[in-house]
Amino acid sequence: MDLQLDLPTVLVLYKTALIAGALSIFHISRHACQPRGMRAMAAAYVLLAAGAELAGQGEHSALPAWFWTHASLLLGTVGYPLFWAGTRGLSSRRRVAWGWLLLVPLGWLALGLATQFPLNNLLRAGAFHITATVAVAASAWEVWRDRHVEPLPSRPVLAALMFTSAALFAVRLVYIATETVSSTGFAGAFYVQMFCHFGIALMVSEVSSERAEARLERMAQTDPLTGAGNRRWLLAKLPAQLPAGSAVLQMDLDRFKQINDRFGHAAGDRVLEAFAECARRQLRGTDLLARMGGEEFAVYLPGVDPAGAESIAQRLCQGAAALRLQADGQDVPVSVSIGLACVTSPGTPWSAWLARADEALYEAKRTGRNRVAVYQP
Numbered sequence: 001m002d003l004q005l006d007l008p009t010v011l012v013l014y015k016t017a018l019i020a021g022a023l024s025i026f027h028i029s030r031h032a033c034q035p036r037g038m039r040a041m042a043a044a045y046v047l048l049a050a051g052a053e054l055a056g057q058g059e060h061s062a063l064p065a066w067f068w069t070h071a072s073l074l075l076g077t078v079g080y081p082l083f084w085a086g087t088r089g090l091s092s093r094r095r096v097a098w099g100w101l102l103l104v105p106l107g108w109l110a111l112g113l114a115t116q117f118p119l120n121n122l123l124r125a126g127a128f129h130i131t132a133t134v135a136v137a138a139s140a141w142e143v144w145r146d147r148h149v150e151p152l153p154s155r156p157v158l159a160a161l162m163f164t165s166a167a168l169f170a171v172r173l174v175y176i177a178t179e180t181v182s183s184t185g186f187a188g189a190f191y192v193q194m195f196c197h198f199g200i201a202l203m204v205s206e207v208s209s210e211r212a213e214a215r216l217e218r219m220a221q222t223d224p225l226t227g228a229g230n231r232r233w234l235l236a237k238l239p240a241q242l243p244a245g246s247a248v249l250q251m252d253l254d255r256f257k258q259i260n261d262r263f264g265h266a267a268g269d270r271v272l273e274a275f276a277e278c279a280r281r282q283l284r285g286t287d288l289l290a291r292m293g294g295e296e297f298a299v300y301l302p303g304v305d306p307a308g309a310e311s312i313a314q315r316l317c318q319g320a321a322a323l324r325l326q327a328d329g330q331d332v333p334v335s336v337s338i339g340l341a342c343v344t345s346p347g348t349p350w351s352a353w354l355a356r357a358d359e360a361l362y363e364a365k366r367t368g369r370n371r372v373a374v375y376q377p
Contacts, residue, residue: 018049021201037089044083051075080135087139137166226276234290247309256295335370
């Protein structure tokens with residue numbers, strides 16, 4: 001049996017899919033760790049469903065033509081810019097200039113009231129399709145351009161669905177401009193759009209789920225006090241065998257137990273936080289900093305010669321000594337001892353180089369602290 005795609009029936013299915021998608025996105029936003037943008041997308045779906053309902057009622061002559069034509073166009077030209085704003089917030093949490101965004105529907109409304117062009121089906125459809133094409137294509141670009149900043153597996157799929165939706169609107173716009181459009185063609189286009197919009201809602205759910213998983217993974221691999229990676233994170237990042245031309249630092253804050261005993265653990269925590277922040281400022285973007293436990297930290301320096309590695313270690317030592325912290329009106333002395341092991345030959349496991357850096361650290365402690373000791377084979 002052939003499936004007959006008449007426009008009123010398809011509009012019923014289309015608005016049903018939009019309402020289902022809106023409910024799904026709204027439900028996800030209540031439990032998401034980063035819900036920004038989701039409720040705007042859900043509201044956009046509701047507005048588009050309301051516009052489809054008005055258009056469906058108009059097709060059955062249940063509403064005055066002047067009312068449903070202007071109102072359905074207004075809802076559509078509000079809905080898709082709002083969809084773009086929601087996608088922008090969802091993808092990157094960038095701010096949206098709502099005043100400028102409102103110019104789109106208000107501009108179409110003013111033009112419509114002045115010229116009454118929405119009473120013409122082709123002109124009204126053209127205005128709706130222009131808005132939808134631009135807004136959905138811009139939404140797809142928002143998702144796609146942030147794929148490297150937040151490389152979630154669902155991003156390419158979500159962007160592809162949005163690009164497909166925008167392409168369908170663009171193709172229909174060509175038919176409208178050439179006046180070769182038919183009600184059956186409109187019905188088929190909205191039928192495919194129904195699947196795109198429902199798929200977008202599903203991918204929004206997947207984005208939220210993947211973000212939650214990534215957040216849990218970061219929490220499991222990040223020291224909550226200092227924000228540095230933990231031992232597990234560092235060992236997962238290190239190559240099995242460290243390449244020649246790299247280096248390992250083992251660092252230990254001097255007399256940390258005395259700081260805790262004299263000034264309290266709150267002061268000790270401040271020392272750890274301040275040192276970690278100081279270390280981050282001294283390190284390069286490719287270097288790996290981890291808190292190994294207690295007052296011990298480790299750093300992996302890729303792509304560095306012995307002189308460069310020792311220079312970085314000295315800066316870390318000097319930076320720690322320059323920290324100025326107080327507790328109960330007294331200065332809290334901060335310094336660090338550092339053991340440096342430069343990887344001069346490949347083929348040795350990372351655990352051996354960490355052990356060698358540890359040996360150098362003991363030497364720095366033994367010879368007076370607040371200094372850098374280099375491992376000598």
